Amino acid sequence: MSLFENLLANLEGFSLAKYSTWFFYGPDHVLLDCGEGVSTTLTNRIYAIERILLSHGHGDHVAGIPGFLYSRASSMGDTAKPLAIYYPRGDSNIDRLRKYIAQILPNPPYPLSWIGTGPGERIELPVPNRHVRTFPTVHLQRGASLGYAVVESRSRLKKEFAALSQKEIVAVVREKGRDYLTETYEKNLLVYSGDSMPLPPALAEEAEVLLHEATFLDPGERDLEIHSTVVEALRVAIEARVSSLVLFHLSTRYGKKDVKDAIQSAVAAAGTKLPVYYTFPRGLPTSFQRVQ
Numbered sequence: 620m621s622l623f624e625n626l627l628a629n630l631e632g633f634s635l636a637k638y639s640t641w642f643f644y645g646p647d648h649v650l651l652d653c654g655e656g657v658s659t660t661l662t663n664r665i666y667a668i669e670r671i672l673l674s675h676g677h678g679d680h681v682a683g684i685p686g687f688l689y690s691r692a693s694s695m696g697d698t699a700k701p702l703a704i705y706y707p708r709g710d711s712n713i714d715r716l717r718k719y720i721a722q723i724l725p726n727p728p729y730p731l732s733w734i735g736t737g738p739g740e741r742i743e744l745p746v747p748n749r750h751v752r753t754f755p756t757v758h759l760q761r762g763a764s765l766g767y768a769v770v771e772s773r774s775r776l777k778k779e780f781a782a783l784s785q786k787e788i789v790a791v792v793r794e795k796g797r798d799y800l801t802e803t804y805e806k807n808l809l810v811y812s813g814d815s816m817p818l819p820p821a822l823a824e825e826a827e828v829l830l831h832e833a834t835f836l837d838p839g840e841r842d843l844e845i846h847s848t849v850v851e852a853l854r855v856a857i858e859a860r861v862s863s864l865v866l867f868h869l870s871t872r873y874g875k876k877d878v879k880d881a882i883q884s885a886v887a888a889a890g891t892k893l894p895v896y897y898t899f900p901r902g903l904p905t906s907f908q909r910v911q
């Protein structure tokens with residue numbers, strides 16, 4: 620199984636524009652957005668979640684929070700396990716939601732922290748060498764929205780030493796130490812756009828999985844410049860040289876066949892072999908449907 624297939628096998632979620640969007644990545648204990656239905660779908664697996672990363676305060680991305688927090692306070696699981704909710708600093712909807720939660724759930728049994736976050740910040744993860752990098756997205760007319768990249772710190776041989784033989788490498792390591800030969804870099808594993816116009820490809824460079832919103836099939840149906848189309852999201856994925864693409868946040872104005880046909884023709888027109896998936900749940904909420 621390739622790395623992107625492994626990541627996808629551990630990722631589940633639900634997404635329909637204006638209804639609900641959330642994705643759960645189990646190995647890093649993170650939930651990306653918290654639309655309605657998270658706790659009813661995951662049931663006691665909500666206890667695995669240690670961090671919720673909110674892209675913005677629209678209802679379809681945050682309406683699951685009250686139910687989630689209630690369930691985590693009272694159902695079968697470790698109700699004392701801490702929970703941190705990261706959100707774009709200054710988001711007025713989330714500030715209001717936070718006040719409401721403080722009234723309805725004033726003393727949760729678990730430590731609950733709300734952490735206002737800006738672009739270019741780093742969020743630590745429980746897995747060694749992994750963290751989350753935040754980046755700005757283009758969605759709200761007033762206020763900031765965020766995307767999130769789960770990245771892994773890796774080390775590699777510096778380019779200038781690529782031509783050395785194994786014997787020469789051993790000699791240099793003996794003389795100067797391993798750090799002299801290697802450099803660390805950040806490998807994008809999962810990049811999540813939240814709701815946004817197309818991401819700059821540099822933000823998703825060589826990601827294993829790019830989760831990019833694709834609300835529209837036809838750019839003519841977009842009134843405001845706040846969402847992406849299927850063709851635009853695919854272009855980002857190709858330019859960023861990602862290993863796989865998951866399209867989400869499709870509008871319910873389209874039927875399932877329209878969505879599948881539009882994605883297939885965009886893929887054919889681009890002449891790419893990129894594995895493309897989409898979430899368009901009319902059946903099981905956790906199914907990603909592969910196009911090719």
Ligand SMILES: [Zn+2]
Binds near residue numbers: 640679680
């Ligand atoms: Zn949305």
Ligand SMILES: [Zn+2]
Binds near residue numbers: 675677758
């Ligand atoms: Zn939105």
